[in-house]
Amino acid sequence: MALVVGEPEGVNEDSGVASQEILIVGGGIGGVAAALALCRQGRKVTVLERAPEFKEVGAGLQMAPxxxxxxxxxGVLDQVLEMGVQPKRLIFRDAVTGEQLTDADLRxxxxxxxxxxxxVLHRSDLHAILVEAARKAGADLRTNADVVDVETRDDVARVRTSDGTVYRADVVLGIDGLTSSLRRKVSGDEVVASGYVAYRGAIPMDEALDVDDRENVVVYLGPECHMVQYPLRAGTMFNTVAVFKSPSFSRGEFVPADQQELQNAYSDCIPQVQRALLNLWKTVSWPMYDREPIDNWVDGRMLLMGDAAHPMLQYLAQGACQAIEDADAFDRISASVTDPHEWNAALAEFNSTRADRTARVQRTARTWGEAWHVNTPLPKLLRNLLFKSRKDEDTRYTDWLYGADSIST
Incomplete structure (x- = not known):
């Protein structure tokens, strides 16, 4: 990557320093996925990650078709399958009565x-697989690189980091997450607090308490709460996620670990769900945010992707999936770019191709969360009847999301 350390204002942009094709800001799943896809295409790619190492935090992750x-x-699916689990079914149950509402075959x-x-697999396992594959494909992965600004001059993107280093590239992909600093280049919006928090736990299977289903993804729906459980790492680990409406978070007083709130949220649930809270990590929780969809992700030669462009709540388990779709879409669209002057059209095409789909996923995730968490009798009755009326052959709720044709529309 061509760079000038501490480059002063007014430097000659025609100094003969060769620009790189693509620079990616953010080394999470979306960033390294894009790097892998583009390196396979033959592009020169550099990834800048602000952290001291390429590493993911969290627990389980669901990868849909x-x-x-x-x-x-x-070429990485075999590794993913080796590290993960292919669950047999997705099962929804009422967390208060234990009644099974519906289940769907996943094989x-x-x-x-x-x-x-x-x-389903551990988030860190997927990230590690993509990092290794991106490196082998030729990506230049750099840590301790805190990007503070991107600007476009004469069809060249200039990326400045906090230590004064300046990188030049034909295109910059801003994939720096929910709290993206680069999003300010295209929007003055703020993150939207859902009022809900998530506690997670991924522990050895033999340490997990009250596990009666080690093969499926099981979701318990409760009043202003839900719980998801499934196996990880070839069945050697068990993942639990508990999400509930937090009074402190709703008041704007988020507490990272409030055990009393956690216990209170599930007080009306069946004993099995209450006991499953013991499988959670107790010292940290994750507040849940998203943003309103926006139409434009482009500023000059900078393009937002992943959560920087379209952060979503997790009810459809599509955050990482949509970031991977982004990487694939940009790879396909950019494949025809042979002249640097063609990049503006490619960025615009990606934006128009992806914005409507990801906005639908964002909005549907919100609606799905509201349906899961109803807390009054009539809405709960209607929700449960809707779930129980579903037939195995009914694919109307999944074709638009998982179908190959839907991604390109």
Whole structure:
């Protein structure tokens, strides 16, 4: 990567220093996925990560067929399958009564219809697989690089880091997450607090308490709360996520770990759900935010992708999946760019191709969360009846999200 350390204002942009093709800001799943895809295409790619190492935090992650199809095309799906678990079914239960509301096959006809498996795995495992593959493909991955600004001059993007280093590139992809500093280049919006927080726990299977289902993804729906459980790492670990409406967060007084709030949130749930709270990490929780969809992700030669462009709540398990879709879409669109002057059209095409789809996922995730968390009798009755009326052959709620044709529309 061509760079000048501490470059003063007014430096000659025609000094003969060769620009690189693509620079990616952010080394999370979306950033390294984009690096892998573009390096496979033959592009020169540098990834700048502000942290001292390329590492993901968190616990379990669900990869639906719209993402695993792409992982297969990149040659990493076999590693993902080795590290993860292919659950047999997705099961929804009422957290207050324990009644099963519906279940869906995640293998068999489901996998055949969508052309790829449904996989659950540890977030750090997916990230590590993508980092290794991106490095092998030729990506230049750099840490301790805190990007503070990107500007475009004469069709060249200039990226400045906090230590005064300046990078030049044909295109910059801002994939720096929910709290993206680069999003300010295109929007003055703020993150939207949902009022809900998540506690997570990924622990050895033999240490998990009250586990009666080690093969499926199980979701318990309760009043202003829900719980998700599934196995990880070839069944050697068990993942639990508890999400509930936090009084302190709703008041703007978020407390990282409030055990009393956690216990109170599930007080009306069946004993099995209450006991499952013991499988959670107790010292940290994650407040849940998203943003309103925006139409424009482009500023000069900078393009937002992933959570920087379209952060979403997790109710459809699509955050990482949509970032992977972004990487694949940009890879396909940019493949035809042979002249630097063609990049502006490519960025505009990506924006127009992806914005409507990701906005639909963002809005549907919010609606899905509201349906899961109803807390009065009539809405709960209607929700449960809707779930129980679903037939195995009914794919109307999944075709738009998982189908191969839906991604390009």
């Amino acid at each position: 719209n993402a695993t199809r792409i992982l297969r095309s990149w 068999g006809e489901f996998a055949e219809r969508y052309g790829a498996p449904y996989v």
